[in-house]
Amino acid sequence: MQTCIYLDNNATTKVDPEVVEAMLPYLTQYYGNPSSMHTFGGQVGKAVKQARQQVAALIGADDSEIVFTSCGTEGNNAAIRAALQAQPEKRHIVTTQVEHPAVLNVCKQLETQGYTVTYLSVNRQGQIDLDELSASMTGNTALVTIMYANNETGVVFPIEQIGLRVKEYGALFHVDAVQAVGKVPLNMKTSTVDLLTLSGHKLHAPKGIGALYVRRGVRFRPFLVGGHQERGRRAGTENVPGIIGLGKAAELAQTYIKDIKHEQQLRDRLEKTLLETIPDCEVNGERKNRLPNTTNIGFKYIEGEAILLSLNQYGICASSGSACTSGSLEPSHVLRSMGLPYTTLHGSIRFSLSRYTTAAEIDRVLEVMPLIVERLRALSPFNND
């Protein structure tokens, strides 16, 4: 199979052809090491600098505040570790129950290393309670790490309102914005965020490249220790083609964000029509504060993997939960935290669109999805119970 109706863009995206084109020279003739003393390496350094500016521009940052990483996971690991190292006397962290494993599992590890972690709950709509946040914070809180938008439901948290509360307590504020960057306009200049993670492959750059925003003045110790690349903030020979690709993708995203209404209309039509044509299904998570490309729908009485493989037969790619937990059999920790009933929990599917999604593709999904649900429900012992 070579092509498919790809509605799994929160897992990873197609690399934009312009991005590939921008990268290619750096995979072929410009292979120098940007840290080298010769012109051949130096010219590569200049291209890296430009890419850094492009990434900075997308989120309203200064280019000195951008550290290139290998992925969103590295960004999250590095940000959390750096924030704690900067304030070794404070031993408390606040996060939410619905973070990505790249934050949650770091927090769980930190609990075995003498830290206390508060995992804020979410309501049935997937939203946190700002008062619960404030109540959880003390002078001992080193770090609040909260995602911008949830990868499974698309629910967006009120980041700046959270940030104001965080600042009252003098803690550092890290935001995992892996799902937001490229979909939602960000401006670090007027933000309360200290550290912000992004990942290239979620915004049409290739896999293997990401970036961490580190606000000027925030003390930062490298997570990857070694040479003095990235001004001593991330050791290791720079992934030049990846960096160039991320720069280009960031530039393209600036124009693209302005057109995102189109994508949102497709998503809304998909969602609305599914709810109308299929009985016993509902949208998981708040519909108002939500990424424009994501819908997560629970189809009662049937099981997610069975739905996914049926969709796969029709050449439609979607997912349940996040790709990095799909090997495990646990139902989504995000939906569980929202308190969904088991009937819905197991039959929830995420459709995530991109700028490449077409109206015809949505039509096709709307055509086959009722058939799939009907067939699986006919197999289920709960049907008509």
Next chain:
Amino acid sequence: MQTCIYLDNNATTKVDPEVVEAMLPYLTQYYGNPSSMHTFGGQVGKAVKQARQQVAALIGADDSEIVFTSCGTEGNNAAIRAALQAQPEKRHIVTTQVEHPAVLNVCKQLETQGYTVTYLSVNRQGQIDLDELSASMTGNTALVTIMYANNETGVVFPIEQIGLRVKEYGALFHVDAVQAVGKVPLNMKTSTVDLLTLSGHKLHAPKGIGALYVRRGVRFRPFLVGGHQERGRRAGTENVPGIIGLGKAAELAQTYIKDIKHEQQLRDRLEKTLLETIPDCEVNGERKNRLPNTTNIGFKYIEGEAILLSLNQYGICASSGSACTSGSLEPSHVLRSMGLPYTTLHGSIRFSLSRYTTAAEIDRVLEVMPLIVERLRALSPFNND
């Protein structure tokens, strides 16, 4: 400048055109996430599996023993941290004074975290003393981390002899083989090595990808914490194009290693002729146990940066020290540890060849190098001292 005579292959290498070709489909149509539940992602997972086998084959490992990383630095950080976590009660590390910063700076950091580190000295030839190694080890030694071949001098350490001594004390043995893989045949099946680091961009794969060999049975905790990619040993969405490229590069290296005599002859001719035609210069480091592609030559009374910029004027790329320390003004820690006199220390240049180096390029270097040295020496107050 688009092309140059590139003799800086220990800093980074040209990506093999076959490698780029192998990667391209994974930068364009096959953009799925290998962990996804649909065929579109699954087919990518199959390609990743093949690449893992190719990398494993190059070093005589099993594919379950290969963990993909983002670079050599990450491999070294991950290996050292994992080895210590596996034996939390042991608090002593043995390494050498001439390691890459990606090992040395991790060790320095560990010294601030309650670990004791022995930095083995090297002699004037850049070799360590096995008896010093044995004398340094105790039952408290958790880890011995020693490079296979030095990036600056090319000097190769007797890894298996070292390993036998390490095993006497029950410590884990990590080898930074970033400069050796692809130049020296390795076979993990008959080796004493527990953990081994390699980096793609040193063997004609792109920057941004590396691998860590973890011997079956060695307890391993991930350095990057998050999702369960790489069987829970390295979180983060896989750098698929990079992995495919590394696999192809590993496959090509297998054939290439058999032809390395050609490269060695070019290196030997370069070295011999320079020594014959330029007075007051000498090879740094033992000439016998050495990488076939590297020569490090000290030109007395003149300064390295001046030589490099002069070479650059002729379109020749070489280096002094390692690329990741080239921004600093300190003379090479490797050459200093070898006890070179200051006159030589500052005027040492590394030429590192690759399979792409031609006889004509070597001729050109042999033509201009005497002129450069003569000109700079004429400017030097030490000339004829």
Next chain:
Amino acid sequence: MWDYTDKVMELFYNPKNQGLLEDNQEPGIAVVFGEVGSIACGDALRLHLKIDVDNEKILDARFQTFGCTSAIASSSALTELIKGLTLDQALKVTNKDIAEYLGGLPEAKMHCSVMGQEALEAAIFKYRGIPIDVHEEDEGALICSCFGISESKIRRVIQ
């Protein structure tokens, strides 16, 4: 993505013997069903058997399954395997036989075949009026979340 065999996919897309068996009160015929999983959990396999009372032969078997691909394929495989067997013969059918019939299951999905075996046991015991000792959901981690099957339970059955 799971590495499913063609047989698994075939039985998933075109399952055999799906549905339930009505009890038409035919003389000499008994219709029972056995169930594993709990409604509270929202996941279950219901196995229906039509039994010839005289010789204890399974005349027909049907299933209703709420579960993943391998659960559906395993259920369908089970019904194929036991049709025509006597109850005593059927009791010897193990989850391994089910997996074998399917050409193998991914290791992480082996337990999906376990509940087939359990549902069969439940149906036959019910028919014979034997109480089933409820295994405690003890030490082991919950592996199959749909059916509330714990690791220790799977080990018990797989061994």
